[in-house]
Amino acid sequence: MQTRLNLDPVLVREARALAARAGQPIVDMARTHTTVSIERAVLRLAGLQGADGDGMPWVNRLVDAVRDTVGLEHGVALPAWEALLASDFADLAALAEAAAHGKVAFRAPAGGDAAAARAAASASLAAGIGRIDSNRTQRQRLIGETAEPPKPWIYLIVATGDIYEDIPQAQAAAREGADIIAVIRSTGQSLLDYVPEGATREGYAGTYATQENFRLMRAALDDVSRELGRYVRLTNYASGLCMPEIAALAGLERLDMMLNDCMYGIIFRDINPRRTFIDQRFSRQIHARAGIIINTGEDNYLTTADAVDAAHTVVVSQLLNEYFAKEAGLTDGQLGLGHAFEINPQVPDSFLLELAHAQLVRELFPDAPLKYMPPTKHMTGNVFAGYLLDAFFNLCGVMTDQSILLIGMMTEGIHTPFLADRDLALENVRYVRDAAGRLGESFVPAPGGFIQRRGHEVLGESVALLRRISAEGLLTAIADGTFGITKRPADGGRGLDGVIARADGYFNPASDILENPGAIG
Amino acid sequence: MTSHLVRPYGDTTGDGRVQVSFTLPVPFGTATARARAEGAALQLAAKMGLDPAMVVHAKGMGPDYTFFIVYGRVSHLVDVAQVTVTEREFPLLSAAEVNLRIRAALGRKLVVVGACIGTDAHTVGIDAILNVKGHAGEKGLEYYREIRVVNLGSQVAVPDLVTRATAERADAVLVSQVVTQRDAHVANARQLAAAFAPAGRNRPLLVVGGPRFDPTMAASLGVDKIFGKGTTPSEVASYLVHALAREGVAA
Numbered sequence: 060m061q062t063r064l065n066l067d068p069v070l071v072r073e074a075r076a077l078a079a080r081a082g083q084p085i086v087d088m089a090r091t092h093t094t095v096s097i098e099r100a101v102l103r104l105a106g107l108q109g110a111d112g113d114g115m116p117w118v119n120r121l122v123d124a125v126r127d128t129v130g131l132e133h134g135v136a137l138p139a140w141e142a143l144l145a146s147d148f149a150d151l152a153a154l155a156e157a158a159a160h161g162k163v164a165f166r167a168p169a170g171g172d173a174a175a176a177r178a179a180a181s182a183s184l185a186a187g188i189g190r191i192d193s194n195r196t197q198r199q200r201l202i203g204e205t206a207e208p209p210k211p212w213i214y215l216i217v218a219t220g221d222i223y224e225d226i227p228q229a230q231a232a233a234r235e236g237a238d239i240i241a242v243i244r245s246t247g248q249s250l251l252d253y254v255p256e257g258a259t260r261e262g263y264a265g266t267y268a269t270q271e272n273f274r275l276m277r278a279a280l281d282d283v284s285r286e287l288g289r290y291v292r293l294t295n296y297a298s299g300l301c302m303p304e305i306a307a308l309a310g311l312e313r314l315d316m317m318l319n320d321c322m323y324g325i326i327f328r329d330i331n332p333r334r335t336f337i338d339q340r341f342s343r344q345i346h347a348r349a350g351i352i353i354n355t356g357e358d359n360y361l362t363t364a365d366a367v368d369a370a371h372t373v374v375v376s377q378l379l380n381e382y383f384a385k386e387a388g389l390t391d392g393q394l395g396l397g398h399a400f401e402i403n404p405q406v407p408d409s410f411l412l413e414l415a416h417a418q419l420v421r422e423l424f425p426d427a428p429l430k431y432m433p434p435t436k437h438m439t440g441n442v443f444a445g446y447l448l449d450a451f452f453n454l455c456g457v458m459t460d461q462s463i464l465l466i467g468m469m470t471e472g473i474h475t476p477f478l479a480d481r482d483l484a485l486e487n488v489r490y491v492r493d494a495a496g497r498l499g500e501s502f503v504p505a506p507g508g509f510i511q512r513r514g515h516e517v518l519g520e521s522v523a524l525l526r527r528i529s530a531e532g533l534l535t536a537i538a539d540g541t542f543g544i545t546k547r548p549a550d551g552g553r554g555l556d557g558v559i560a561r562a563d564g565y566f567n568p569a570s571d572i573l574e575n576p577g578a579i580g
Numbered sequence: 581m582t583s584h585l586v587r588p589y590g591d592t593t594g595d596g597r598v599q600v601s602f603t604l605p606v607p608f609g610t611a612t613a614r615a616r617a618e619g620a621a622l623q624l625a626a627k628m629g630l631d632p633a634m635v636v637h638a639k640g641m642g643p644d645y646t647f648f649i650v651y652g653r654v655s656h657l658v659d660v661a662q663v664t665v666t667e668r669e670f671p672l673l674s675a676a677e678v679n680l681r682i683r684a685a686l687g688r689k690l691v692v693v694g695a696c697i698g699t700d701a702h703t704v705g706i707d708a709i710l711n712v713k714g715h716a717g718e719k720g721l722e723y724y725r726e727i728r729v730v731n732l733g734s735q736v737a738v739p740d741l742v743t744r745a746t747a748e749r750a751d752a753v754l755v756s757q758v759v760t761q762r763d764a765h766v767a768n769a770r771q772l773a774a775a776f777a778p779a780g781r782n783r784p785l786l787v788v789g790g791p792r793f794d795p796t797m798a799a800s801l802g803v804d805k806i807f808g809k810g811t812t813p814s815e816v817a818s819y820l821v822h823a824l825a826r827e828g829v830a831a
Binding site for chain 2: 231234235263328478479
């Protein structure tokens, strides 16, 4: 990739160092705490599925029962497997059912029991993580049998609420040219403190993320990938109160990309900051293992804040996302950092500003599969003007070598896309890609010209903001409304009651494997 | 009333020219299929009152669907005099005027409690109206010195909203609804009105907003005011002053 902005490498290094300084205390907090969702994810990775008659998953029942009796500060694994070994329950589901009825006396194990429980739990988790490993191998095999599509990958959304309607729509979208299918979740699933079970046919503005829905959609996309001779990726959303569990399910069902932002839930869903950061680290360790590309949500900042004034908050968030991601074991190739084309088209030189912002992100993260989001805020209902704006977005995307283009719909903000809207949107991106796909090689901003100056300006503002954040602390900065204008205090929002400080001797057999990549496989 | 008759205008007065686009679930593969598809599009155009009509673009989308763009002439006349519109019943005020009116009429800050209710997690609407940052170049209600804003955020249960509005002594409750599947926005607005009904005349002003609401439906939903797509913070602030801080009305 060529350098177009002539950024100061010293300033870029300083930006990364500041992001690390701001992020380190958060990582320390995540290392010393667990959450109900992390403990439930451990049980999911050990194969515990299903729900009681009210639809409450057994993982919730079992974790709640352990929490109510011996607490979770030692983790769920030791008490659960100790109870399993000490009795004649057939499996974790039977144990969970009995525990839900108060029929299991959990205790914090010690001595020989603890060693046996540890061994049994570790064996179960090795099997679950082994399944994630074999899914990763299977993905590579399928890409080999079909083909890796050229970048930019075209990202399309389906969201009917009914998985059985989503499947034909997703297959049709793939046939029309989509490289990535994202199944938007039902509105508000991010605020549920459990993951629904089974295939679902009812959702609000989206389809529930469930293990069975994941499995059904991945199987359908495998079929269409073979038909098209091109591997079609599947995306879902991990952010929310169940980030670790949904990450586990994504790994178990071979999803390919996951929305996983370090601050999205905090800012936009009012989820407690501590809960989010602790959950996020574990979820990203699973994504790292599964070979999943994460997508971060910086585009959202520009829907509440002004895209010019707040351009540097996007860069700051990307640098924080990068720090947290790498600390959790993700590689550059797994960092689908997000940004968006959201500048008011009435602003003079708006396209030049978009080029500068997009190029800045490209140069700061040269090896990351950047995800570029189309205009939404300034799509007015004038579908003709909107189609033009989407074409400029596509042009900016190809000129600045963006990796993943979410395809803009000219009917954005009017209705969920009609079949024809999607077809026209794909015609738009195909035209731009075919007509100008190689324009990047000749796109050389004038030295010291408007685009270079704007790139330097945003980087400078980013470093200034990172200095402030690393001095006052990230949690304080979030409480002050630094991102997306919204103020989110560290002890506010949903889910703080699900955060538990780890005791000495805390045992998490999943973390033991995930943090020691050589442990199995 | 004098009628005022017009037709759509293409490039000549009275030419009646319009453009429509639509998709039919018909294939566009073989020559016969194409002719049949275009004929079907023209049949629909005729039933819509386009005569003559011309298919200017037809494109197959996958094996089973065809997209059409059709131009045609409609003979229908529209009587502009028969159109009824809801005129804005209050003047638009500047932030300074809003603050002045609140001080004069209430002698204290005007309290607004805002939320997205039900399962709706899309706070973009309520945030655009309430956040300092605002929307469409206007600052939000938090910017008004004489308005105290309590933004409860997303997915607030209606009973919790009632409790909080009472505790805050809210003058007005603002609710935003973006999700409209199965008319959830209408059901939620009714639920809101019902929950505040026991307070009778002492209830706060109920204001609902969202892109898919019909602004004329306030009375039938039991709320005081509905704002549609494109509403700006100053319109909301001006309405609140109109309803709650009229000149000479002490509250």
